Amino acid sequence: MRFTDVPEELIQRCQKGDSKAFDELYALIDRDLYASIYYFLRDHDDTEDVMQIVLVRLFKYIKRLKDPGKFASWLWRLVVNQCISYKRRESQSKSDASYDDAIQAKSKEYPVESSNLKNPREVLINKEIMERILREVDRLPKRQRICFVLFELEGYSLNEISEIVGSSVGAVKFNIHQARQKLRRELSDIW
Amino acid sequence: MNCKKIHNLIDEYLSGVLSESVAFQIEAHLDECERCRRMVEGWQLICESLKEEYHRIVESIPDQKLAQVYARAKESAERKKITILPVFLPSLKEWLRTWWESPKISWQAIRVVTILFFGVLIGILAVRNRGELPTSASLPHQPEVVTEKPVVFRSGDITSKSPIEEVLKKYPQPEGSSIKIDKNAYPETAEITRKDSPLAIVVAPSTVQPVKPVSEPETTAKVIRETEIPSQIPPYKSEQEHQIRLVAKELQGSINNLQQIKLQLMRTGKAESIAYIHNLEGSMLRIIALQESPQETEWSSLSNYQQAESALLNNDYVTAFQKYYSVIADSPNSYLAFLSHYQIGNIQLHYLNNYGEALSEFQICIQNYPESYFTQEQRRTVLENIALLSENAVDNWRPLRLYLEAKKSSVDVGLVLYQELLEDYPQLSLARKSVQHLLQNVLSSQYEDSSVPNRVINMFQEAMDKVKDIRLRQQLQMGIADIMNYRLFNRQQALLEYSRAIQIDPHSAMAMAARQRIREIYDAASTHPFAR
Numbered sequence: 001m002r003f004t005d006v007p008e009e010l011i012q013r014c015q016k017g018d019s020k021a022f023d024e025l026y027a028l029i030d031r032d033l034y035a036s037i038y039y040f041l042r043d044h045d046d047t048e049d050v051m052q053i054v055l056v057r058l059f060k061y062i063k064r065l066k067d068p069g070k071f072a073s074w075l076w077r078l079v080v081n082q083c084i085s086y087k088r089r090e091s092q093s094k095s096d097a098s099y100d101d102a103i104q105a106k107s108k109e110y111p112v113e114s115s116n117l118k119n120p121r122e123v124l125i126n127k128e129i130m131e132r133i134l135r136e137v138d139r140l141p142k143r144q145r146i147c148f149v150l151f152e153l154e155g156y157s158l159n160e161i162s163e164i165v166g167s168s169v170g171a172v173k174f175n176i177h178q179a180r181q182k183l184r185r186e187l188s189d190i191w
Numbered sequence: 192m193n194c195k196k197i198h199n200l201i202d203e204y205l206s207g208v209l210s211e212s213v214a215f216q217i218e219a220h221l222d223e224c225e226r227c228r229r230m231v232e233g234w235q236l237i238c239e240s241l242k243e244e245y246h247r248i249v250e251s252i253p254d255q256k257l258a259q260v261y262a263r264a265k266e267s268a269e270r271k272k273i274t275i276l277p278v279f280l281p282s283l284k285e286w287l288r289t290w291w292e293s294p295k296i297s298w299q300a301i302r303v304v305t306i307l308f309f310g311v312l313i314g315i316l317a318v319r320n321r322g323e324l325p326t327s328a329s330l331p332h333q334p335e336v337v338t339e340k341p342v343v344f345r346s347g348d349i350t351s352k353s354p355i356e357e358v359l360k361k362y363p364q365p366e367g368s369s370i371k372i373d374k375n376a377y378p379e380t381a382e383i384t385r386k387d388s389p390l391a392i393v394v395a396p397s398t399v400q401p402v403k404p405v406s407e408p409e410t411t412a413k414v415i416r417e418t419e420i421p422s423q424i425p426p427y428k429s430e431q432e433h434q435i436r437l438v439a440k441e442l443q444g445s446i447n448n449l450q451q452i453k454l455q456l457m458r459t460g461k462a463e464s465i466a467y468i469h470n471l472e473g474s475m476l477r478i479i480a481l482q483e484s485p486q487e488t489e490w491s492s493l494s495n496y497q498q499a500e501s502a503l504l505n506n507d508y509v510t511a512f513q514k515y516y517s518v519i520a521d522s523p524n525s526y527l528a529f530l531s532h533y534q535i536g537n538i539q540l541h542y543l544n545n546y547g548e549a550l551s552e553f554q555i556c557i558q559n560y561p562e563s564y565f566t567q568e569q570r571r572t573v574l575e576n577i578a579l580l581s582e583n584a585v586d587n588w589r590p591l592r593l594y595l596e597a598k599k600s601s602v603d604v605g606l607v608l609y610q611e612l613l614e615d616y617p618q619l620s621l622a623r624k625s626v627q628h629l630l631q632n633v634l635s636s637q638y639e640d641s642s643v644p645n646r647v648i649n650m651f652q653e654a655m656d657k658v659k660d661i662r663l664r665q666q667l668q669m670g671i672a673d674i675m676n677y678r679l680f681n682r683q684q685a686l687l688e689y690s691r692a693i694q695i696d697p698h699s700a701m702a703m704a705a706r707q708r709i710r711e712i713y714d715a716a717s718t719h720p721f722a723r
Binding site (some may be wrong): 026030031032034035038039048051052055056059060129130133134137152153176177180183184187188 | 230233238241242252256257259264267271
């Protein structure tokens with residue numbers, strides 16, 4: 001379930017400290033939360049770590065959320081901030097080369113079964129191309145990638161993204177535009 | 192619509208924000224243009240495949256993993272004492288808000304009373320805190336101006352008396368306190384000397400004039416009370432004098448450091464800093480002089496000495512000497528006179544090479560002045576210099592000249608001068624000193640010329656043929672061996688040379704050292720990877 005679909009009533013119960021409500025909430029968003037973090041970090045171990053941090057913060061600060069209707073963008077902001085700070089910490093300890101290797105190695109941990117693919121164009125997309133696309137997305141600067149992913153894949157509006165990322169709508173627009181330009185330039189040989 | 196326009200609008204087209212007509216135009220172009228169509232399709236492909244990837248990730252996560260993460264997060268939250276318990280704070284806030292906004296009159300009255308209560312409480316606390324400001328006892332040297340409650344009186348009250356007397360009536364003084372009124376001052380003041388608090392000054396209100404009533408109905412007077420009059424400084428006790436002497440000694444010691452800094456600065460040429468340090472040094476010296484010999488020091492000598500030092504800084508030896516001698520003439524037994532002798536001695540020795548004069552100056556220092564004038568450093572230098580000068584007082588101080596000249600000159604000239612010194616005056620301590628100096632320079636690779644170690648060895652060997660003195664011979668032999676060992680790394684030859692050095696005098700300390708070196712060479716050889 002997407003974050004936007006979480007019922008407000010459930011959030012209000014969480015704010016009142018109902019521990020059952022937390023369980024319910026988690027049951028609703030667990031997969032999406034994991035996937036959204038994984039989308040930025042591309043590493044299952046790291047994702048688990050960051051997810052844990054995000055959950056603890058969720059427990060701690062959900063009381064401060066004034067408008068339960070804005071839960072989705074609030075949670076996204078939490079995720080984005082934690083991912084960025086995690087990456088920053090990690091980049092201080094790891095060199096870039098080993099980081100790339102780690103991505104290569106760890107992305108194979110959970111094998112994706114090809115039978116899941118149902119799109120008729122799947123024949124065209126062989127695994128190599130897919131990997132290339134992902135690599136290019138990974139290579140985008142942090143902000144551009146976040147804005148791009150939120151806009152293209154999560155379908156958030158520019159206003160919502162600007163709230164999540166904490167910058168102006170113009171900046172978000174520019175970031176998305178830049179990301180698109182870059183991807184189009186880098187992947188121009190695919191078509 | 193051309194391809195370029197399509198490129199610019201493609202983002203908007205894909206986002207679906209374009210108007211229908213524009214979108215229609217683009218679609219029409221896409222139908223015609225193969226290249227643009229492929230690009231748009233490619234882009235859609237990318238987005239779709241990313242979405243698919245996302246879904247695949249979502250579906251591939253094991254449930255177990257998710258449960259584990261949740262359990263861990265809960266555990267960690269509990270450890271950090273983040274309790275997921277009902278919060279009463281928001282409800283309390285809500286209750287307070289409804290109470291505050293309630294329109295009932297009784298509630299409003301309670302609100303007013305509460306505000307007043309807190310206001311008064313804060314006021315009382317503020318006043319009390321003011322009373323707890325640092326008192327006169329904690330700040331003895333800062334006279335505190337106590338603004339007492341202003342005395343308010345009407346000008347009509349003043350009858351025959353002057354304003355100051357009127358004011359004083361408001362402040363009854365304890366018995367035994369004397370009041371001195373100054374009526375000529377404007378405003379009129381009164382000094383009150385009391386037993387408990389030594390002085391209080393009462394100032395009459397300046398606006399009050401006793402003769403004609405003023406239009407201002409009220410005036411104020413302030414009482415300014417000085418806290419403490421500093422008690423008279425008691426005469427020095429012996430302990431204090433002792434302490435002052437200690438401090439003066441310390442100052443004397445730090446002058447040495449200052450002089451070192453000055454020398455270093457002179458090399459780097461920071462004129463301004465030199466001047467600062469020079470002035471500082473001068474003032475310190477004068478203080479010490481006054482402390483050491485207050486009776487013997489003439490006032491003019493202080494400035495003369497400073498002028499002499501300044502002249503010295505500018506290498507003006509003539510003026511410096513004139514001033515130094517005038518110090519010596521004016522106050523012959525003072526500390527400054529001692530310093531003058533000492534400085535003249537140093538200049539004669541190091542700059543003018545008049546060794547005879549230097550010797551006599553140093554001797555005067557030692558013989559005529561008390562030991563307390565010297566710092567340890569100065570005494571050592573003076574005694575060393577006297578020893579050096581009197582020992583080398585042969586042939587018009589030729590050995591000393593040779594030694595100092597050799598120290599200053601280049602390698603080639605230096606080696607010749609050292610050889611001359613070694614051969615002509617082997618009995619002097621200066622000869623041993625020069626061997627030491629030369630050896631030190633060679634071993635620490637001071638000379639860039641790679642032939643120097645061999646030349647020094649040759650020189651030492653030549654000198655050994657002529658020198659009869661056993662100690663010097665042994666030292667020369669040790670020097671040769673050391674150069675072989677540490678500089679040329681010819682260990683076998685070094686072993687031979689060391690054993691020769693031992694043979695010269697087997698019981699001396701130097702022979703011991705030679706044996707030690709031999710042992711070191713053998714140890715190094717046995718631990719060497721190629722050793723058999």
